[in-house]
Amino acid sequence: MLFLARMDVQVPPHLNPQDIERLQRLEKEYSQAIQQDGRLTAIWRVVGEYANYSVFDVDTNDELHRTLSDFPMYPYLKIKVTPLATHPNSIGKDAPTKS
Template sequence: MKFLCRMQVQFPESMSAEEVAQKQAQEKEYSQALQRSGEFEAIYRVVGKYANVSIFDVESNDRLHEILSGFPMFPYMSIETTPLSKHPNSIR
């Protein structure tokens, strides 16, 4: 099952620069492991925002929820999820 997820991050103003850097490092490690596994198919930065658009290919809604809630930045994210299906005009 493919999903498009738009994720926007908003850290609390009270969070120190060191805490933010730590979360960013953890996030990078977690997301790259998911990319290597094939479940996290693609990630694109949204220009001008601390946000991304990502494509996931997972076995179930529950697995997607498990992945998303596992992100170290999850408590600071706003996530919009859209299920995808193949378009009949697609040549891929």
């Protein structure tokens, strides 16, 4: 199942720079690990914002929730998830096949 997630980072002002750096380092490690295992198939930065759009490929809603909540910055993320379905006009790799 494919999901598009917009993740906006909202770091509270009470976090010190060292804590932010540590979280960013852990976030990068986790993000790369789930890219390597195939759960995170794409990630794009939103220009001018501390936000991203990511595409997740997971088997269930529960797996998506676990994957998102395992992000080190999860407590500071505002996440909007949109389930995705193949568009019938797509000629890409996920295009429907003829029966």
